[in-house]
Amino acid sequence: MTFPDRSNAALAARDLRHLWHPCTQMHDHGRAGQGDVPMLPIVRGEGAWLVDADGRRYLDGISSWWTNLFGHANPRIAAALADQARRLEHVIFAGFTHEPAIELAETLVRIAPAGLERVFLADNGSAAVEVALKMSFHYWLNRGHGEKTRFIALTGSYHGETLGALSVSDVALYRKTYAPLLLTPFLAPSPDAYEGEPGESPAQVAARRLGDLRALLERHAHETCAVIVEPLVQCAGGMRMHHPDYLAGLRALCDEFDVHFIADEIAVGFGRTGTMFACESARVAPDFMCLSKGLTGGTLPLSAVLTTERVYEAFYAEYDAGKAFLHSHSYTGNPLACRVALETLAIFRDEPVLERNRALAAHLARRLAPLRDHPHVADVRQTGMIAAVELVADKATRRPFPSGERRGLRVYLHGLEHGALLRPLGNVIYFMPPYVVTADELDQLVDTAIRGIELAVR
Numbered sequence: 001m002t003f004p005d006r007s008n009a010a011l012a013a014r015d016l017r018h019l020w021h022p023c024t025q026m027h028d029h030g031r032a033g034q035g036d037v038p039m040l041p042i043v044r045g046e047g048a049w050l051v052d053a054d055g056r057r058y059l060d061g062i063s064s065w066w067t068n069l070f071g072h073a074n075p076r077i078a079a080a081l082a083d084q085a086r087r088l089e090h091v092i093f094a095g096f097t098h099e100p101a102i103e104l105a106e107t108l109v110r111i112a113p114a115g116l117e118r119v120f121l122a123d124n125g126s127a128a129v130e131v132a133l134k135m136s137f138h139y140w141l142n143r144g145h146g147e148k149t150r151f152i153a154l155t156g157s158y159h160g161e162t163l164g165a166l167s168v169s170d171v172a173l174y175r176k177t178y179a180p181l182l183l184t185p186f187l188a189p190s191p192d193a194y195e196g197e198p199g200e201s202p203a204q205v206a207a208r209r210l211g212d213l214r215a216l217l218e219r220h221a222h223e224t225c226a227v228i229v230e231p232l233v234q235c236a237g238g239m240r241m242h243h244p245d246y247l248a249g250l251r252a253l254c255d256e257f258d259v260h261f262i263a264d265e266i267a268v269g270f271g272r273t274g275t276m277f278a279c280e281s282a283r284v285a286p287d288f289m290c291l292s293k294g295l296t297g298g299t300l301p302l303s304a305v306l307t308t309e310r311v312y313e314a315f316y317a318e319y320d321a322g323k324a325f326l327h328s329h330s331y332t333g334n335p336l337a338c339r340v341a342l343e344t345l346a347i348f349r350d351e352p353v354l355e356r357n358r359a360l361a362a363h364l365a366r367r368l369a370p371l372r373d374h375p376h377v378a379d380v381r382q383t384g385m386i387a388a389v390e391l392v393a394d395k396a397t398r399r400p401f402p403s404g405e406r407r408g409l410r411v412y413l414h415g416l417e418h419g420a421l422l423r424p425l426g427n428v429i430y431f432m433p434p435y436v437v438t439a440d441e442l443d444q445l446v447d448t449a450i451r452g453i454e455l456a457v458r
């Protein structure tokens, strides 16, 4: 009797024969796994850890693409999922409904910024952004403003990679190739504090950038549906952070110029930045709030767009009026995903998650502080449970390392060798761990990153 080979090498070779992975130059892995970057088959998750087929463990420092909140294979979430699977796995969500979706909508409305009372479900972050963009445009059309066809996005923003979401994104790595296929947004300069003038505080950068946004709105509000932003942290754009004043000012400008405010909280929602939703830091409510990733604790794909009754009313009419929002995905409102989201929100209800995160975030800040003096570190920044270290070739001028040198990749490979999943964004090494991480585990993660940085900048 022969047993199939389930080693890392054997599974990686089988994977590379047929699969094509996201955000990856497959050549890095080589045709049979002999490339510079390993393909790692994961067989199990336990809390903040992932375990590969050879039994090696990796501390998930990036919450598996910012999705995981309460640990891998979380027993409470797994039990809810199993229970739901035995009852109802899926049902068409047009003309039919179910309790997990109903209760999820009720719960989201209860915890969201005031005024967001309608919930439209989709199944991933990019789809949520598509929904928000289309809904905003369609709202204005239904209100007799078909001339509003444009969007304002921030420089350095990232909202996903379907064509609409990519259209309002400004990360060249993802956008440049497809630019001929995309809508062209108006770009407002990001309030990113790292890009501020020397001596300027984050609040001053925010104020100056609000001036730029005002100028843009003065010229283009009449043709603009919405301004879309990632509140507090532009994640894929390099974990660039801004002052909450920008959000308060943005809300006021959107009201003044009659355009929508779309808050893409897909990466920053659910406690990541210190409050349940990042918009709370400025005590503002957007017109649309996109949620995904942490919504299911990182267990199943699901997204939600929350909006106002005012928006909903613009679509509510006799069928013949042709005003309905007909956007659909086959798996809209999937009961398994909704049930898992409910269990995730129940953990927030039952446990002092935000309080615990505050202590963890403070610990992380203390551990990263010494890096500020490193000759190749231009910035150490943090907002709640997101921390980032900006590596540069020259500290005085902040000249970046040429991207072709792939310094961040060296940190990634060092991390894997030493049991840590760190996946830098270019030359930005960041930490975005699951909330169940312990202080000791954070120490381990930071120590590995610091050693990796030493090797990478040589």
Ligand SMILES: Cc1ncc(COP(=O)(O)O)c(C=O)c1O
Binding pocket: 124, 125, 126, 127, 129, 158, 159, 160, 161, 230, 235, 236, 264, 265, 266, 267, 268, 292, 293
């Ligand atoms: C802010 C933001 N918006 C949208 C998306 C797209 O989400 P998804 O990858 O689920 O399509 C992401 C993904 O990283 C994101 O960070």
